[in-house]
Amino acid sequence: MGTLAKHFPDGQRGDYVSRNMIPGKVLYLWCEFDNTQKNKYLVLICANGVTILFTINSNLHPSMSKNPNWLACQVPIRASDYQFLSVDSWVNCAKVNELFDSRLSIEEQLRNDPSPA
Numbered sequence: 001m002g003t004l005a006k007h008f009p010d011g012q013r014g015d016y017v018s019r020n021m022i023p024g025k026v027l028y029l030w031c032e033f034d035n036t037q038k039n040k041y042l043v044l045i046c047a048n049g050v051t052i053l054f055t056i057n058s059n060l061h062p063s064m065s066k067n068p069n070w071l072a073c074q075v076p077i078r079a080s081d082y083q084f085l086s087v088d089s090w091v092n093c094a095k096v097n098e099l100f101d102s103r104l105s106i107e108e109q110l111r112n113d114p115s116p117a
Contacts, residue, residue: 023045025044026041028041031099053096053100054095057090075091075093
């Protein structure tokens with residue numbers, strides 16, 4: 001299976017990615033967490049200056065359920081509203097995803113897009 005990136009000429013690919021780096025967009029990015037590496041959906045909150053991303057999780061971590069303040073920061077997102085989700089999920093607004101050091105590193109990954117089309 002090919003990648004989405006190969007369906008765009010090089011110049012158009014970069015322009016498309018840059019134009020779509022707007023708050024509210026859901027991005028599918030390769031993430032390297034402490035103990036695992038995998039593709040994750042992230043919601044882009046801010047891309048001007050500091051890049052702010054929130055992670056979408058299919059399950060709530062048990063610690064979230066035990067802390068009412070953290071639980072209040074978990075926003076439900078329904079699979080029926082977003083075709084890329086296979087199950088109802090949660091946007092974790094309690095913690096900014098800090099895996100990416102800049103907007104440019106995110107744009108570079110999206111331009112190279114290793115995900116299947």
